[in-house]
Amino acid sequence: MSADLLLVGTTVRTLDPARPTAHAVAVRDDRIIGLDDDALALRGTGTEVIDLGGAVTTPGLVDGHAHPLLGATSFVGLDLSSCRDLTDLRAVLAGAEPGVDGWVTGFGLDHNVFGGAPITNAVLDEVLPRLPVLVVLYDGHSALASSEALRRAGVSGPRRFEQRAEIVCDDAGRPTGLLLEHAAMGVVRDVVPPMPVAELRERLHAVLDGMAATGLTGATMMDAEGDALAALASAEEHGDLAVRLRVMPWCMPEDDLAAIDALQGRRGRRWAVGGVKFxxxxxxxxxxxxxxxxxxxxxxxxxxxxxPAAYTRAVRHFAAARVQTATHAIGDAGVRHVVDSFAGVGTGGVRHRVEHLETLPLDDVRRLVDTGLVASMQPSHTGYTRADLTDEWATRLGADRAARAWVCRDVRDAGGVLVLGSDWPIAGYDAREVLGYARLRRRPGSTDAPVLPAQALTGAMALEGMTSHAAIADGASAEAGRVAVGCRADLTVFTVDPVDAPADEVAEAPIGLTVSGGRVTHRGEVTCPV
Structure with missing residues (x-):
């Protein structure tokens, strides 16, 4: 039996305690079949041999929390992420070119643009009068709609939703344009002309190709709303997905649990439903x-x-069925309720997850770890706050709670499993940047003051958060998260050592090669076939 692919001229950080390093890797189909001399002996006439010229190979990186399809469909139009104040916003809006039925869409708007004042659609109506405009704020949980967009959606006052969502209104009951949470946003989003299927396929493939170029071999896709699974299937009809996706559809308060049960196990070649997002x-x-x-x-x-008791019943329903749950919980009370919901609950060995954990005292970190829950955090979200606590996030929380921000190191020091991700499109999907943020607590390449530097991870911890700890969280540590014979052939090749090189360098260094399930999904300039 010969190898399909043979990587040589490399130092391999295997993350396998039984064999920490290697210098050659042989792959056949989607599995690693040999290391070092055993790998070299598997070279055959049809083997593709790549000399990596001294680059460092690691287990394939996994983004623990991303929204590739939601980002491709909803974060479209004007990129407002560079706006720092209302003057910037007016300038970008003024350059808008209306699309189908006159709609203007945008994304990435920072709450801080409004300088602490109430967020309203006044600036949209001022710059783009009589046009339907829908702008998604950077958090993905709020949007701003112009008066014409509200009119087209039939929104003239407040509404009640099963989930905690709000069409924000002034004292006279008139909508201000601010829409909080998914149900409220959906009222307007549902009247925006849909993206053509061909464009959606193209955008999704482009996103996943871009992810692979940063070293990502897999991602947990934290949504599957509407026709999402059909969209994934359609995309696969036009080519393999560059990143393997584990899909976790949402469970909202109004949803039928049996319908979500029925989605479990649905799959394509490179995606599969496996879990539920709360x-x-x-x-x-x-x-x-x-x-x-x-x-x-x-x-x-x-x-x-x-x-909240209904949430507890719902997550315990899936726990009893041995279906993994992941719960978005940002505030300290939210995280505490998730921990309470799982305390003493048999999970059949499934590691349930808590996502984001933006502010949490140490005692609750320890309780979370003791309960067996996985912490899933996004280090690059620290880029939306400031060390001097003058931003909207820190101002709302106050100094004491802001001092407990994204406590990555506390989770690791308490012995917890910590999965790292980007939450794209809320933050950039570049895996190298995620690793850099985890170590620096500031934007790589910047001179920004770090946010709570005592919570920084070591280079090894950061790498584990996107490899071995991701595999533990998925219940896949027997076949993933390590470079070992019999494991899935997910490999990322760095042109610098991701553990020992300065974090700023790691965040910018090209990726030499990405292999996902035995398939080369990205080739960098440093690779040299022999």
Whole structure:
């Protein structure tokens, strides 16, 4: 039996305690079949041999929390992420070119643009009068709709939703344009002309190709709403997905649990449904994170589920069925409720997850770890706050809670499993940048002051968060997260050592090669076939 692919001229950080390093890897089909001399002996006439010229190979990187399809469909139009104030916003809006039926869409708008003032559609109506405009704020949990967009959606006042969502209105009951949480946003989003199927396929493939170029071999896709599974199947009809996707459809308060049960196990060649995504709260900036004590505006003291006990029953339903759950929980009260919901609950060996954990005291970190829950965090989200606490996120929380921000190191020091990801499109999907943020607690390549540097991870911990710990969380450590014979052939080749090289360099160094399930999904300039 000869290898399909043979990598030589490399130092391999295997993350396998039984064999920490190697210098050659042989792959056949989707499996690693040999290391070092055993690998070299498997070279055959049809083997593709790649000399990596001294580059460092690791287990394939996995983004623990991403929204590739949602990002491709909803974060479209004007890129507003560079706007720092209303003057910037007006300038970008002024360059808009209306699309189908006159719609203008945008994404990435920072709450801080409004300088602490109420967020309203006044600037949209000023710059783009009589046009339907829908802008998604960077957190993905809030949007801003122009008066014409609200009119087309039939929105003239407040509404009640099963989930904790709000069409924000002024004292006279008139909508301000601000839409909080998914149900409220969906009222307007549903009247925006849909993206053509061909364009969606192209955008999805482009996103996944881009992810592979940063070293990603897999990702946990934290949504599957509407026709999402059909869209994935359609995309696969036009080519393999560059990144393998584990899909976790949402479970909302109004959803039928049996319908979500029925989705489990649906799959394509490179994607499979395996788990359920919950929300117990929203975001700090939107005032919808569930906090032990109200934020500076008196908000944030309610759960996303109007009846939190119903959430508990729902996650225990899936736990009993040995279906993994992942719960979006940003505020300290939200995380605590998730931990309480799983305390003493038999899970059949499944590691249930808590996503984001933006502010959490050490005692609750220890409780989470003791309960066996996995912490899934996004280090690059620290880029949306400032070390001097002058941003909207920190201002809402106050200094004490802001001092417990994204406590990655506390989770690891407590012995917890910590999965790292990007939450794209909320932050960039570049895996190298995620690794850099995890070690620096600031944007790589910047001179920004780090946010709580004591929570920084070591290079080894950061790498584990996107490899071995991701595999533990998925219940796949027997076949993933390591470079070992019999494991799935997921490999990432760095042109610098991702553990020992300075984090700023890791974040910018080209990826030499990405192999996902034995298939080369990205080839960098440093690779040299022999």
């Amino acid at each position: 929300f117990i709260d929203g975001t700090v900036e939107g005032g919808t994170a569930w906090l032990e004590h109200a934020d500076c505006h008196g908000q944030g003291v309610e759960a996303f589920w109007r009846d």
